[in-house]
Amino acid sequence: MKVKRNTLLLFACLVWSGAGLNILRIGFPAHPPYVSVLNFLLSILVFLVFQSFVFGKLVKKHTARINGYLEKRCFFLRFFDRKAFVTMAVMMTGGIGLRASGLVPARFIAVFYTGPGASLLLAGLLFGRNFCEAAVTGATVQAVPTTLKP
Numbered sequence: 001m002k003v004k005r006n007t008l009l010l011f012a013c014l015v016w017s018g019a020g021l022n023i024l025r026i027g028f029p030a031h032p033p034y035v036s037v038l039n040f041l042l043s044i045l046v047f048l049v050f051q052s053f054v055f056g057k058l059v060k061k062h063t064a065r066i067n068g069y070l071e072k073r074c075f076f077l078r079f080f081d082r083k084a085f086v087t088m089a090v091m092m093t094g095g096i097g098l099r100a101s102g103l104v105p106a107r108f109i110a111v112f113y114t115g116p117g118a119s120l121l122l123a124g125l126l127f128g129r130n131f132c133e134a135a136v137t138g139a140t141v142q143a144v145p146t147t148l149k150p
Helices: 007-030 037-068 082-101 106-137
Strands: 002-004 073-075
Touching: 002 007, 007 037, 007 082, 007 106, 037 106, 082 106
Parallel strands: none
Antiparallel strands: 002 073
């Protein structure tokens, strides 16, 4: 099934937002016994690391790649490249494995999962913003910086 090139940004928005919400759905319920300023700051630190070094760069890279397609209509799974599909599969398998193994305490799940979950959700929202801008202007959207710099 082929879709308009900019629609790939919408698919990326939905996939990354869904993944982020799912991870937050796991992390937030584990928080109540571990609410503290330190844990809150650690979650923010994990978010900043993931946003700066992983998902912020991913949004920029994939938006530029999608905009670089010469075809007006593309196969719907081209919103990711092969590396992104493998990365998502490894992350999902690792996350499920960590929780199922019981090797990490609930505190880790609470503090750590909220960081990448929020970063994934932000990445999805940034893809959505890029899709909306392209839909409004009728042109491809230039990838904007999405990393957080002090």
